[in-house]
Amino acid sequence: MSARHLSSDVDVCETNCIHADIVARVARNLPRGHWLDPLADFFKLFGDGTRIRILWALSESEMCVCDLCALLSMQQSAVSHQLKNLKQSRVVKARREGKVVYYSLDDDHIRRLLDLGMAHLQEP
Amino acid sequence: MSARHLSSDVDVCETNCIHADIVARVARNLPRGHWLDPLADFFKLFGDGTRIRILWALSESEMCVCDLCALLSMQQSAVSHQLKNLKQSRVVKARREGKVVYYSLDDDHIRRLLDLGMAHLQEP
């Protein structure tokens, strides 16, 4: 998504770094940068009210686009745009049957992610 | 976050709904609306390159703010702002020791979420 500089000459990290050893060790173990932006983009898909409603609904049942519109009281265009995002990242998959396109969760990770998130929210 | 209308009189769901039964059933089982927006807001925290780097780093080791600045080559202000977001949602916790504030993951769900996300990305 956003460009990210690995090092630069501008005024960054202006304070004295306290634990050079820790920083070095963590830096060594960071997955090479390019993995982290896709990971953020993946989680970003869950970070919107419309999309999370879509995902929650699909975790209950396969649904077609206009079912989702009715459920969410939203316009078809908005729903389709979001479904496109979700599909591009293989979070949902589509199946066409005549004029109707049915969407469902692509794999079981998705359901577990939703559950884990809920578990966090429901903690003391 | 964003306001959300439950029903309205504007032009929404303009197509004929195909499966009223499914829509009704899913609607019944949707967690009451107010749970879903907080859930989206929670996932949103993972949906940014800076924050996910912070979280990944903290999953390796507790770190202070300026350690994180050094690791990410970012300004202290930007890092602190993001830490504030993460802390407000109890994703990270802070511990002060003199002038230095150490951050770490708040609970173990966070680590599992990161792993699940990665697992999804690494699929065929």
Add this chain to the structure above:
DNA sequence: AAAACATATGATTATTTGTTCATATATTAA
């Protein structure tokens, strides 16, 4: 064939959001 229907998509717009800059707070050192 044309009309009707379900879905997809490009462009525009309003809102959200991440970073920066300036400055404030908190703690220790002198």
Add this chain to the structure above:
DNA sequence: TTAATATATGAACAAATAATCATATGTTTT
């Protein structure tokens, strides 16, 4: 107390994004 250091935070700005509108595509029906 004052100076120095580490972190926090408000305001402003630029970039990202979700909804809308208009329209296109693909499928079935007539």
